[in-house]
Amino acid sequence: MDVLVPFRAQEPKTRLGAVLDATEREEFARLMLADVLEAVTKAGYEPSVLSTARLAALADEHPVIVDERPLTEAVNAHLDPPTAVVMADLALATPASLSRLFAADGDVVLVPGRGGGTNALVARHRQFRVDYHGASYRDHQTRCESIGADVGRVDSYRLSTDVDEPSDLPEVLLHGRGKATDWLDARFDISVSNGRVDLTRRECS
Amino acid sequence: MDVLVPFRAQEPKTRLGAVLDATEREEFARLMLADVLEAVTKAGYEPSVLSTARLAALADEHPVIVDERPLTEAVNAHLDPPTAVVMADLALATPASLSRLFAADGDVVLVPGRGGGTNALVARHRQFRVDYHGASYRDHQTRCESIGADVGRVDSYRLSTDVDEPSDLPEVLLHGRGKATDWLDARFDISVSNGRVDLTRRECS
Numbered sequence: 001m002d003v004l005v006p007f008r009a010q011e012p013k014t015r016l017g018a019v020l021d022a023t024e025r026e027e028f029a030r031l032m033l034a035d036v037l038e039a040v041t042k043a044g045y046e047p048s049v050l051s052t053a054r055l056a057a058l059a060d061e062h063p064v065i066v067d068e069r070p071l072t073e074a075v076n077a078h079l080d081p082p083t084a085v086v087m088a089d090l091a092l093a094t095p096a097s098l099s100r101l102f103a104a105d106g107d108v109v110l111v112p113g114r115g116g117g118t119n120a121l122v123a124r125h126r127q128f129r130v131d132y133h134g135a136s137y138r139d140h141q142t143r144c145e146s147i148g149a150d151v152g153r154v155d156s157y158r159l160s161t162d163v164d165e166p167s168d169l170p171e172v173l174l175h176g177r178g179k180a181t182d183w184l185d186a187r188f189d190i191s192v193s194n195g196r197v198d199l200t201r202r203e204c205s
Numbered sequence: 206m207d208v209l210v211p212f213r214a215q216e217p218k219t220r221l222g223a224v225l226d227a228t229e230r231e232e233f234a235r236l237m238l239a240d241v242l243e244a245v246t247k248a249g250y251e252p253s254v255l256s257t258a259r260l261a262a263l264a265d266e267h268p269v270i271v272d273e274r275p276l277t278e279a280v281n282a283h284l285d286p287p288t289a290v291v292m293a294d295l296a297l298a299t300p301a302s303l304s305r306l307f308a309a310d311g312d313v314v315l316v317p318g319r320g321g322g323t324n325a326l327v328a329r330h331r332q333f334r335v336d337y338h339g340a341s342y343r344d345h346q347t348r349c350e351s352i353g354a355d356v357g358r359v360d361s362y363r364l365s366t367d368v369d370e371p372s373d374l375p376e377v378l379l380h381g382r383g384k385a386t387d388w389l390d391a392r393f394d395i396s397v398s399n400g401r402v403d404l405t406r407r408e409c410s
Contacts, residue, residue, distance in 0.1 A: 032266065090210055112380060116402040135379065157361055157365035160362035170321065174317070174340065189339065192339040192340050195369075197321040
């Protein structure tokens with residue numbers, strides 16, 4: 001089975017702009033990508049990066065397919081069942097959680113993302129196509145009904161946590177293990193007040 | 206094994222105040238509680254509600270233990286291993302996700318909540334005590350280390366989603382199944398813009 005990890009190389013993670021500057025967002029996004037690739041590899045698969053631009057740093061380790069088109073079109077162009085698609089910002093993904101995805105039954109296996117998205121999927125049905133616009137999880141379910149595909153679902157906090165917003169970053173610090181977590185941990189502390197968890201940027205020493 | 210479901214009867218879910226008024230919050234909180242109790246029951250256990258006040262409506266169906274003390278003290282006073290503690294606001298909990306919790310190995314089994322909390326646990330070790338103040342998940346891990354308790358963890362999006370903030374409500378509409386979901390669905394629509402999911406209150410007809 002192919003495993004595609006789509007990655008937007010230019011201006012990634014703009015919604016983290018309130019907390020990280022453009023250079024930091026790029027660094028952090030690439031570390032999350034590296035963590036996801038490592039977790040897929042440890043789960044026993046050989047991931048390919050589906051990137052909007054060349055990624056010289058990765059080329060020695062993993063195949064990089066360059067496709068400049070928007071996410072939905074690029075993924076559909078390379079969706080040759082059986083294929084898994086795993087988002088590059090799943091900073092909490094582990095080999096164990098990904099193994100549950102890859103082993104799950106279903107013509108199509110879906111993992112919801114917080115906020116209505118689809119963080120990961122396995123497509124084993126030839127008529128399945130992705131559509132990442134809007135609340136994609138619902139649309140993917142509807143698509144499966146219309147083509148008569150059995151849907152499997154994986155209930156995983158780790159895979160359902162994609163890192164889009166500043167409020168996602170404490171989850172990484174609290175439960176992450178990889179390079180992106182170490183990077184964040186070197187720059188931010190966690191603070192708790194009124195039952196809410198927040199990040200505080202560490203003062204320069 | 207005992208299963209405790211703690212419930213704050215007075216002014217529940219204050220952080221949902223931007224979206225729901227006080228009466229609605231009380232109604233919604235009680236429906237979430239009813240859903241959790243039903244899911245625990247279907248998973249094969251007999252839950253007890255650990256409530257800060259009497260709940261006449263539930264008394265025929267489930268034992269209600271009244272303890273007015275704060276959450277941490279009340280739970281510790283009734284923690285007689287083996288005991289599971291499942292929060293009352295896990296609107297996405299299903300019999301299947303709870304069965305994974307109840308069957309998981311470990312002297313103590315922990316399920317993280319988004320934002321650093323502990324949404325559910327199983328205590329099989331006599332020296333384990335809860336502490337729900339602050340980022341309780343970390344504190345519970347530390348406590349387990351200090352008493353030499355093996356920690357099991359359950360990776361479940363459904364159990365890690367507690368409903369505290371307005372941003373948690375779309376998750377219920379998208380992935381819930383119970384009475385609380387139906388209640389919410391009768392009042393709100395989901396809208397999607399710029400990759401964000403929001404709730405819109407339905408106009409009165």
